[in-house]
Amino acid sequence: MTHLALTNVSKVFGDFTAVNNFNLDVQKGEFVSFLGPSGCGKTTTLRMIAGFEIPSMGKITIDGADITNKAPSQRNVGMVFQSYALFPNMTVAQNIGFGLRVRKEKESEIKERVAEMLAIINLEKKADSYPYQLSGGQMQRVALARALAIRPQVLLLDEPLSALDAKIRVSLRAEIRSIQQKLGITAIYVTHDQEEALSLSDRIVVMNMGEMEQVGTPFEIYNFPTTVFSANFVGTLNNASAEVVDPASGFISIDGVQFESAVDLTERKPGDKVRVAIRPERLSFASEQKKANVVDATIENITFLGSVVRIRVKIGSTKFNMDTFNNPFLELPKIGAVEQVTCSREAVLVLDE
């Protein structure tokens, strides 16, 4: 059964439509990320689930109960904020126990729950510290524990790692995922960081200008983007205008260079304009002639990116990026050389222009 459902939800601020006709069913224990650039409506959608914004249209339910117009304090939804939002006048233990005290739970139960939460976030020794005595990562763990202490039906996380440095971000996101899985809690995570969304989520909702672009697993979103925006926003992408040559056999032409795609093109006609997308890591130097999509490419530039080497090549008149894993024995071509480059039929994605 659907745990959290957003049905035809829209939010309008004056003349500006922040979220337009948003539909999503989330299962219990699922981790769903809203991914998109600033101003795409992801935070507004999250705030509507939290109750900080009331939808202009549509319905939000949790376990079938309509919460669309309920006050935030009546929703039993936990929220973790980007800026931590710990109460500066309270200790770590008091912060975690705040929601339980508001609910007038027994003091003994509060103490027990706070200890349990402190153990989960590994901050037992910081129980009596004030927020200003903690690091950013510790503060965000306390904020997470505080949100979880009330046993919320849904946990909402609004870019919780944005204010942290890169290393802590990676370790904390693993911690968030592990705690979420351990407690089996439904989580909605807002981020503009594709790596975070891909590594954490069961499903990702890619959003753009208030609309849902694509909903799918990280694997689907990365490998089979259905829109140009999705393809461009998630991961690095080569994309070029192309023309359908032979819909039955999947042949298309990019500036006269022919590629074969595994995408079903039977509904298109020869001469139809399409957009072709190929991930840089799906391109490689051709080792044997028999492979599909073997084309001549001129090497234009080579950039070291640590674990990856990015090679800029020109195929026909179109420039492509090609990624290859770095290793000490890698033999790189010379700039200006013409090499044969290939990719599989499946790597050639065809999207609407």
Added chain:
Amino acid sequence: MASEKIRKVVAMNLLARIRRIPFWSWIWFILGALYFLLPLYATANFSLRMERDVIGFKAYIRAFEDPEFLKTFMYSNMLALMTILASIVLIVPTAYWIRLRLPEARRVVEFITLLPFVVPAIILVFGLIRIYSSPLVIPFTNIKLLQPLTTFEVGTDILIVAGYMVLGLPYMYRSVDTGMRTVDVRTLTEAAQSLGAGWFTIIVKVILPNIRAALLSGALLTFAIVVGEVTLASFLGVPAFGPYLFLLGQHRAYEPAALSFASFLLTWVAMGLIQLFTGGQGEVSGAH
């Protein structure tokens, strides 16, 4: 041994820093200090010379012995306390709501809070007397809801506290508003709401404790205004400390000087308290 070394280094750093201040800065600083300290010294000196050729505390003793002093001082303190409490009840939720939901109203409210600087207290008190010296009647009927407030003691106290709230408004509102600016009121409110807290809990347990230094400075400024205020108290005919000091100054020479100096000391203690409390909170809000 190590602490001795640290102390020496700190002292040397302080000396080096003092030496770096330009000569003319020192001159202006000394002139400013003299401008402030000389009258104070003169008042203190005068207050200690009640007896010929003897320096002593006779003026202070006589001033404090006067039963009217204690009576009026306690009464003004009570009025100050009431004014502070009523101001907090009125201003904290107002400033909070403006910051949270009505940011567009801030300019209007700030203008209103500045009016007491433009409209003199004499206008305010005449307005209060004019309106509240007649009974409160339901419009178009003869049904009296309330006796004229100026005709009974509690009524007059209510009027004077309301008047003092107006006089203290610029200080209290600005202090509270500044205090709220230093904490992320909106996010803290949303965090508390998501944890199930209602408005009362949020204001009492989250907002107030985090703006306590601002509240204290607003409260102390209000206190200073109320305790020395003369116009409202005189025209409303209440036995307050301000009019008492004024009358005393007309009939005696040394006692008013003694009381003035004592009130200076009181103000300094108050400022010390502000420093103490603000310092404490600075640490807390600094973490945010």
